[in-house]
Amino acid sequence: MLLFTEYVIRGLFLGAMYGLLALPMSLAFVTVGTIDFAVGAYALLAAAIGATVGGTLGALLGLAGALVASLVMAAVFVLLKRAGHHDTIMIALSSFGLAVAIGSIVLASWGSTAFVRQGLDAVWTVAGIRINPQGPINLAVGLALLAGLTALLFGTGLGRMLRASAVNAQGAELAGIPVVAVQALIFAAGGLLGGIAGLLILYSSGLDFTAGLSLTLSGFAASIVFGVSNPARGFLGGLAIGVAEALSAGYGSGAMTALIPQFVVLLTLGLGMLGAGRYTGYRP
Amino acid sequence: MTLRLSGVSARHGRIVVCRNIALEVERGEVLVLLGPNGAGKSSTLGAIAGSVASSGEIFVDGHALQGRAASRRARMGLSLVPEGRRNLFGALSVAENLQIGVRLLASPPRAAALAQLYSSFPILEQRRAQSAAMLSGGEQQQLAIAVAIARRPSVLLLDEPSQGLAPVALDHLVQIIDSLRAQGLAVLLAEQNHAFAARLGDRFVALRAGEIVARGDRSQLADRELAAVAMMGQSTPAIR
Amino acid sequence: MKQLRNHANSAAALLIAVLFALLLRDPVWIDVAVVIGIQALIALSVGLSFGQAGLLSLAQAPFAAIGAYATGIISVHYGGSPLAGLAGAIMLPALLGYLLARLVIRLEPLAVALATLSLAAIVEVVIRSWDSVTGGYVGLSGISPLAWAASPREYFWLVLLVIVIVIALYENLLASRFGRALNTLRHDRARAMADGVPVVAVSSAAFGLSAAFAGVAGWLYAHYVSYVGPGDLGTHLSISVVLMAVIGGASYVLGPVVGAIVLGVLMRMLPAQELQGLFYGGTLILILLVARDGLLGIAEPWFARALRAIVPQPARVAPEDERRT
Numbered sequence A: 001m002l003l004f005t006e007y008v009i010r011g012l013f014l015g016a017m018y019g020l021l022a023l024p025m026s027l028a029f030v031t032v033g034t035i036d037f038a039v040g041a042y043a044l045l046a047a048a049i050g051a052t053v054g055g056t057l058g059a060l061l062g063l064a065g066a067l068v069a070s071l072v073m074a075a076v077f078v079l080l081k082r083a084g085h086h087d088t089i090m091i092a093l094s095s096f097g098l099a100v101a102i103g104s105i106v107l108a109s110w111g112s113t114a115f116v117r118q119g120l121d122a123v124w125t126v127a128g129i130r131i132n133p134q135g136p137i138n139l140a141v142g143l144a145l146l147a148g149l150t151a152l153l154f155g156t157g158l159g160r161m162l163r164a165s166a167v168n169a170q171g172a173e174l175a176g177i178p179v180v181a182v183q184a185l186i187f188a189a190g191g192l193l194g195g196i197a198g199l200l201i202l203y204s205s206g207l208d209f210t211a212g213l214s215l216t217l218s219g220f221a222a223s224i225v226f227g228v229s230n231p232a233r234g235f236l237g238g239l240a241i242g243v244a245e246a247l248s249a250g251y252g253s254g255a256m257t258a259l260i261p262q263f264v265v266l267l268t269l270g271l272g273m274l275g276a277g278r279y280t281g282y283r284p
Numbered sequence B: 001m002t003l004r005l006s007g008v009s010a011r012h013g014r015i016v017v018c019r020n021i022a023l024e025v026e027r028g029e030v031l032v033l034l035g036p037n038g039a040g041k042s043s044t045l046g047a048i049a050g051s052v053a054s055s056g057e058i059f060v061d062g063h064a065l066q067g068r069a070a071s072r073r074a075r076m077g078l079s080l081v082p083e084g085r086r087n088l089f090g091a092l093s094v095a096e097n098l099q100i101g102v103r104l105l106a107s108p109p110r111a112a113a114l115a116q117l118y119s120s121f122p123i124l125e126q127r128r129a130q131s132a133a134m135l136s137g138g139e140q141q142q143l144a145i146a147v148a149i150a151r152r153p154s155v156l157l158l159d160e161p162s163q164g165l166a167p168v169a170l171d172h173l174v175q176i177i178d179s180l181r182a183q184g185l186a187v188l189l190a191e192q193n194h195a196f197a198a199r200l201g202d203r204f205v206a207l208r209a210g211e212i213v214a215r216g217d218r219s220q221l222a223d224r225e226l227a228a229v230a231m232m233g234q235s236t237p238a239i240r
Numbered sequence C: 001m002k003q004l005r006n007h008a009n010s011a012a013a014l015l016i017a018v019l020f021a022l023l024l025r026d027p028v029w030i031d032v033a034v035v036i037g038i039q040a041l042i043a044l045s046v047g048l049s050f051g052q053a054g055l056l057s058l059a060q061a062p063f064a065a066i067g068a069y070a071t072g073i074i075s076v077h078y079g080g081s082p083l084a085g086l087a088g089a090i091m092l093p094a095l096l097g098y099l100l101a102r103l104v105i106r107l108e109p110l111a112v113a114l115a116t117l118s119l120a121a122i123v124e125v126v127i128r129s130w131d132s133v134t135g136g137y138v139g140l141s142g143i144s145p146l147a148w149a150a151s152p153r154e155y156f157w158l159v160l161l162v163i164v165i166v167i168a169l170y171e172n173l174l175a176s177r178f179g180r181a182l183n184t185l186r187h188d189r190a191r192a193m194a195d196g197v198p199v200v201a202v203s204s205a206a207f208g209l210s211a212a213f214a215g216v217a218g219w220l221y222a223h224y225v226s227y228v229g230p231g232d233l234g235t236h237l238s239i240s241v242v243l244m245a246v247i248g249g250a251s252y253v254l255g256p257v258v259g260a261i262v263l264g265v266l267m268r269m270l271p272a273q274e275l276q277g278l279f280y281g282g283t284l285i286l287i288l289l290v291a292r293d294g295l296l297g298i299a300e301p302w303f304a305r306a307l308r309a310i311v312p313q314p315a316r317v318a319p320e321d322e323r324r325t
Helices: A002-031 A039-053 A055-082 A088-110 A134-155 A157-167 A169-174 A179-202 A211-225 A231-251 A254-258 A260-270 A276-280 B041-049 B070-074 B094-102 B107-120 B122-126 B137-149 B167-182 B194-200 B218-222 B224-232 C002-006 C008-023 C027-052 C060-078 C082-104 C109-129 C152-175 C177-187 C189-194 C199-225 C235-248 C255-268 C273-290 C294-310 C318-323
Strands: A124-126 A129-131 B003-012 B015-025 B029-034 B053-060 B078-081 B155-159 B186-191 B203-208 B211-217
Touching: A002 A039, A002 A129, A002 A134, A002 A157, A002 A179, A002 A211, A002 A231, A039 A055, A039 A088, A039 A179, A039 A211, A055 A088, A055 A179, A055 C273, A088 A211, A088 C109, A088 C235, A088 C273, A134 A157, A134 A179, A134 A231, A157 A169, A157 A179, A157 B094, A169 A179, A169 B070, A179 A211, A211 A231, A211 A260, A211 C109, A231 A254, A231 A260, A254 A260, A254 C109, A260 C082, A260 C109, B003 B041, B015 B029, B015 B041, B015 B186, B015 B203, B015 B211, B029 B041, B029 B167, B029 B194, B041 B053, B041 B070, B041 B078, B041 B155, B041 B186, B070 B078, B078 B137, B094 B107, B094 B137, B107 B122, B107 B137, B122 B137, B137 B155, B137 B167, B167 B186, B167 B194, B186 B194, B194 B218, B203 B218, B211 B218, C008 C152, C027 C060, C027 C152, C027 C177, C027 C199, C027 C235, C027 C255, C060 C082, C060 C109, C060 C199, C060 C235, C082 C109, C082 C199, C109 C235, C152 C177, C152 C199, C177 C189, C177 C199, C189 C199, C235 C255, C235 C273, C235 C294, C255 C294
Parallel strands: B029 B186, B029 B203, B078 B155, B155 B186
Antiparallel strands: A124 A129, B003 B015, B003 B053, B203 B211
16 A cells, blocks of 8 residues: 555656646647647757756756747747648647757767756655655646646736637637737747756656657647646646556556556547547636 | 728639729718628628738728738727627636737726726626626627727727627617717628618628629618619619 | 550659669669668658648558568568568558547547557557567567569569559549549548548548558568568658658659658768758758648649640649649
C-alpha cells in the first residue's frame, strides 16, 4: 500500500509537467483549431540551454530560447494565414517541421547525451515516503500556472478576446478583434509554458534530443483525455497520465510505460472524444 | 456621405456573386437592400464589412476601406450584424458579449456606454449572466444589435434582422432601428421581408442576381406592387 | 493519343526509368539510386494519403518497417520465399493502416496525424522490445536476397519496375470512380456525403492502400540490404518522405518522385548528419510558405504551355484543375 501511494505521488509530480504541456496544446486546439507539434521541442530547447548555462541565468536564457522558437512558429503561422492558407493541417505540418529542426539544432550543438541537473538534494520523508522537494515544486508551479491561465482566460479582457475568437472567429473579426494576432499570441504562450515545463523536466527526470515529439504527444494526450474544452481538464489529464505511467513503471514493464500517452491518444480518438469541444468552444 | 460604394464587386473564391454595386447612405437614413434569396444582399454587406473578398471603392466617413481587414474596418466606424446574428459569442455571457462590444471605445466612456446599452435594452440587463446561446430569438437579435452599436459606429449594416422573429419582437425591432436612425446612424438594411422593410426604409435599392436592378424612395417602397416588381427585377420606367 | 494522355504520368515515369536504367552505370550511384527509389515509393504513398485523401500520415516509414519486418520474419524464421514475404509486406501494413483510419477518420484530419504519430511510436517500441520475433535492438539479418535480382544493377531495374507499376496503379485509381469520390471528399466532405460517397470506407481504403505502397518499399529494402534493424525505417524517414512529397507537389502523381530525386541528391551534399533535421524542417516550412503546390506546381503552367505548343488540341485535363482549387 505504501509502495502504491509512493507511485501515485511520484506520478502526480511527473504528471504536473504533462499538464503544463497540455495547457498550450488545448489552447491552440480550441482557438486556432490546430496542433503545435513544436511545444515539446520548446521544452527541449529550454532544457538544453538551462542545462548548459545552469542556475537562474540558465533558466531565464532557456525560457528566452523557447520563447524565440515559438515566436518563429507564430511568425510562420501569420505568414501562412497571409498567404491564404486556411488549412489547419498545413499549420500543423509546419510546426512539425519546426519541431524536427529544433531537435536537430539541439543534437548538433549539444550532442546526444541526456540533459539532467540536480536541483535540490534534500530528501523529505513524509509518512514513510521519501520525496525529493523538486516534485512538490513541479506540482506547485503547474497549479500556479493553471490558476494564472484560468484567471487570464476568464477574468481579463485578453481572455475574453481569446475565448471570443475561439467560439466565433468571424464574429470576433467583425467586433474589431485582430483574430490572427490573438492566435499568434497562443503560439507564443506555447513557448513560455513549454519552456517552463522543459526546465522542470530538466531538474527532475531529464531528457535528451529525441524528447521533443514524445513530449508533444504526452501533452496532447493529457489535453484530450478528459475533453479538450478547458485548461483545468487538460491539467488533470496530465496528472492522470503521470500517475498511469508511474504505476506502470512500478508494476509493469518499461516498454508499456513508454507507450501510455500513445494508447491514450488512440483510445480517446477512437472513442470519438475529440472534436466536440472544438465546435462548442470553451465551456467553463 | 457616410457610406459610399462605387463599382463594388464581390466574389466567393472564383465565383463573382455581385458586380458593380453603387450606393450611398447618409447619416440618419435607412437604406433598404431588397432582393430574393441569393440576390447577393449578404455578399454586398460582407464585401463592405470585409468578410467577403471584393474589388471597387468603399468609403466610410470619407475613409477608404478597400484592402483592409475586417477587424480594421470595424475600427473605422463600420459595424455588421450578420445573418442569423452570427456576431454573437454563444458560449459567452450577455455581459461578456457587451464588453467585447465596447472594447474599441476608450476606457473611461466604457462604463457609461454599457450603462446606456442596458437602459436601452432592459431585457439584456435581466439576462446579463446567461450565455448568449440561451436567449430567445428576439433577445438574441437585441443583443446582436446592442453589441454592434456598442462601439458607436457611424454605419450599421443589418443582414435580415427580421428572420425568425415573432410579430411582437418585430415591432420592437422597428422601434430600435427607428431610434438608431434618430441618433444619426446610417443604416443599410438587407431584407426580403418587404412588409418589415417598408416600415423602416427611407429609400431602397433592389438587387437581383448580383446586380442593382431598381432604386426608389419611401413612397415607392410603400407601394407593394411596385416593390414586388422591383423584387422580381423587372425595372419599370416609373421606378427607374 | 488519348490513351497516352490519360496515362501521361506512367508514360513519363516509364521513360525516365528507361533513361535511368540505360545511363546509370557507376555502382556507387546505382546504390544511391536504389535507396532513392525505395524512398520515392514511400513518398508516393504519402502522395496518395496526403496529396489525394488529405490525410497527413507521420507513420509511412513505420508502415515500410512493418513490410520489411514481415518479409524478414518470413524469410529468416520460416525460410519462406520472398514472394510469400511480399504478400505479408503488402497485407500487414494495409490492414493496420485501414484499421487505424477506420478508427479515427470520422474526426477531423488533424486527428489522423496524431493517431499516426502515436502508431509510429508504438511500432518502434514493439520492434525494439519483441526480441524473439524482431530481433530487438540487434535486428534481423540474413534475409534471403532475390535470386532473380542478384546484382545491384538488376535490383535497380526491379525498383524502377515496381515504381512504374505503382504509378500506373495510382493513376488508374485516380481515374476510377474511387478516385473521383476521393477527390470530392477532400474538397467538400459534406457534398461527398450528400452524393452518397461512403466517406469512412473510401478514406480508410485509400489510407490502407497507401500503407501497402509503403509496405512494398519496405519489402524492397529488406531484400536489398538483407538486414533490417530498429533504427532503419524510423521517424526521420517519415519526415523526409513527407518533405519529398510536399517539395515535389503532393497532389501531383509524379510530385513525390520528383521530390525524392531532388531531395535525395541534395542530401548527398549536406555536410553534417546532425543538421539533417534542420535542413528537413526548414525546407518543409519554406516550401509551405512559398510554393505550396511544390516543384510541379511551379512547373505546371510552364509545362502546359510547352505541351500546347507541341500538341495542337487543348491537352489540359480537367480534374487536375479541380484538384487544386
